[in-house]
């Protein structure tokens with residue numbers, strides 16, 4: 031048999047009906063994650079057609095997108111941004127009750143951003159197919175799962191049949207060679223990768239990340255990288271499971287236990303790409319040559335080293351972006367004044383991210399006039415961070431420590447910037463208006479975001495990280 | 502909601518030449534708190550059409566656009582990138598569009614559009630440039646023949662995934678197709 035890639039194996043294991051010239055494959059879904067924003071209309075279709083959720087046991091719901099990150103008032107009322115947001119939350123609660131779907135609702139100690147809780151609970155496992163009505167579902171690919179975002183119609187398909195119709199995409203391997211220098215995180219690798227291949231560079235492809243710099247990444251870092259594959263247009267991003275993957279999962283609530291665990295690990299070891307497997311496209315990136323990155327445009331591929339000079343726009347697209355972002359061409363990015371900093375989102379809201387941000391902020395103050403929002407990815411992350419007193423570091427620095435949720439990543443819960451604000455954000459999209467009308471978003475790593483909060487300008491995090499390591 | 506079959510659309514174009522028009526531009530996130538599919542046409546490109554005070558923008562490329570006669574959207578490369586929100590095609594359809602043409606359309610958007618009766622058409626760069634340069638031109642998109650015919654009679658072909666094409670032409674229902682496969686799905690689940 032021809033050497034198989036991780037992707038080939040994941041795909042083959044889940045084909046229920048082969049694809050033909052006339053019809054896509056029927057692909058079985060092991061785990062379906064749902065949230066309040068992209069599910070209501072899917073439940074409506076079920077109701078219209080008299081269908082039920084076929085496998086509630088393979089479905090898990092959470093509330094994250096439109097939920098407030100400020101606590102309830104004295105009367106117990108949560109400060110919803112709008113009536114509609116509250117109604118959307120109520121709709122998911124009703125739909126879950128009606129169909130027997132497990133909901134990690136408000137007040138549940140396991141609630142959090144959908145892509146943070148899957149791995150945290152041990153539900154995300156190598157070899158699984160995982161879908162969610164959310165484009166960042168590729169995050170779960172960090173575990174060697176076949177994980178991809180779907181639309182609401184497809185959410186309905188999965189609810190009703192536990193399957194999707196999908197043609198096998200082309201394959202691409204992105205190999206990171208070398209050792210990233212200090213201060214270069216998975217987020218910087220992701221931004222460099224997107225800048226290299228473009229915002230549509232991965233279109234139509236399932237991407238496997240490989241190479242020594244990937245092996246060296248923590249599971250959190252791998253999640254950050256796979257999370258961002260959609261920003262390069264790739265719906266699927268994945269990394270072969272290894273000892274780090276198993277160590278991360280062992281003992282988690284929904285991970286296999288005992289004899290099942292040993293059997294599962296034996297099976298997971300079979301998943302890695304075999305030598306000689308063919309990819310439709312291959313890209314190599316030298317991690318040793320990367321720097322901490324920021325974005326300066328309105329698409330994630332407009333990324334540059336944080337210590338670079340703002341380029342003069344050339345194409346119409348670049349001119350439009352430059353008009354909106356208002357960096358001074360020919361001047362260093364680090365001269366740009368920052369109004370807000372957001373540390374959170376399914377890209378960078380896990381414990382490791384918060385630890386790095388705290389390392390930068392410890393004993394320092396957020397620059398006067400800068401609002402810094404730190405939003406943990408889940409209730410679990412919040413508890414873990416508080417157990418290490420990270421929240422103290424943030425609060426002492428003058429940052430805000432919020433309740434878990436998507437918050438300013440999508441700015442639909444009331445957390446947003448003001449028109450014209452320059453926001454350094456650890457989230458994944460710098461689109462026009464993404465973080466509020468007229469808000470200018472600069473994507474960066476948690477270290478860069480934290481350093482920028484301290485300096486009140488876009489800041490290189492390396493001096494902060496190095497200083498810490500001398501003492 | 503059943504989708505409206507689509508065979509052939511002859512209409513004027515609306516041209517949005519920008520590259521990488523993301524789904525946050527098509528429907529800003531603050532409109533996503535809806536729990537229905539209807540009425541999103543109002544939200545389509547909202548911040549491009551209206552200013553901070555909700556007043557129509559003088560500079561909007563939508564000024565003078567009549568949804569009855571302008572049913573074809575021509576957009577810059579990598580249209581529909583970003584989030585998986587199906588609200589994007591819902592909004593475009595509700596606004597009046599039936600076809601989106603670009604040199605490159607993002608995967609999830611394309612898949613969502615096809616499931617709702619909005620036809621995504623990917624064409625070669627040269628024809629794309631010609632269309633971008635001629636806002637308001639009359640264009641015919643024929644799904645059966647898989648061709649785009651420009652105002653001067655020039656004709657180019659495009660490809661749509663065959664199953665999605667059949668769904669759009671004949672009103673085949675993808676969920677019905679999946680439900681018909683239930684015996685195979687059950688057999689798959691019964692495997693050890």
Ligand code: SF4
Nearest residue numbers: 166375376436439440
């Ligand atoms: S944090 Fe942002 S990208 Fe992630 S699921 Fe929430 S809204 Fe989507």
